Amino acid sequence: MTTRGRLTLFVLSAVGLTAVLVASLTGLPRFGSDAGRYGRLINRSAAVERHVPEAVGAVTFDYRGIDSFGEESILFAAVLAVALVLREQLDEDDLPYKLDEDPGAVTAGETTETVRLVGMTFLPLVVLLGLSVIGHGHLTPGGGFQGGVVLASGLALLYVAVDAATFRTALPDGALEPVEAFGLSAYAVIGLLGLVFGSAVMDNFLPFGHLGRLVGGGTIPLLSVAVGIEVAAGTLLVTAQFIDQLVRVMRSRSAR
């Protein structure tokens, strides 16, 4: 099919799709009107039942905890697929990541002293912020998913500030993969323990504690930490795969 034909077909279908979209979306309750009944119910009962002030965290890890398990499984599968797609091909060499190898020859030059100083100053701050967002997921907006990404960004500063060899030597695949698997399986184990100690899978069987305390809300902070670990390790693995790919491409280019 020619480009012209494809475009014509798209325009015809898009007109129909737009009509259906607009008709259905404007048929919804007006923007700003009362939220759904489930939302109102959760708002009224999350703090009372689960002693967790943040209703979004309670929904993510308790009321709809099984959906979050599905989401982090998607993330796990996507990380696995990236590692598979970007693996070393038959015509590429393996990468020796030794710290004493000259990093400037491998990646796009060395970083300056200023970048290194600023980056290494911010690394512990961002890591701390990530841990805080993960740990306070049931108290303030945040949780395992967002905090995990912040944590991974903090650790990826090691690549931004220094070089690829340091990043890959400090956080090798052999360390990140078990951590990610631990995060995913911890979530599954806690969910199954709900079956053992409670009444159903993903049941919140731990004591709820006081409202607003850091340790409270039953399994919610534990699940948030498990997701945070898994998301952070998974994001770092994806970053590492892309960095490896960059190094391979640059090395093959310089070898020619």
Place this chain on the structure above:
Amino acid sequence: MSVFPYLVAAWLFIVGLYGLVTSRNLIHLIACLTVVQSSTYIALLSIGYQRGGAAPIYKEIPTSTPAVDPLVAALTLTDVVVGAVVTALLLAFAVQTKKRSGTLDPNELRDLQQ
């Protein structure tokens, strides 16, 4: 206008789809897919919004205070993070495609063998 956010979501969806269909670069195509994904986030969050509603955090306020729907917020926040990693997977495909066939143009990638 009280249907404006929904129209924005529909517009983003259609524009993203148009970019997808007429794309000449795989990276651009993946960015258009991200635009389509964000249209769904906007649609979700618009459904959950409540005028005059507080954030659904009940530390200081009584639980009877009208607040924004937490359910759609939870759906969106997990989707954003997972969507980012799936986008990374698509970009990995683009990287290998460029290495294998030397081009990022979807029109030239139509034949499966080189």
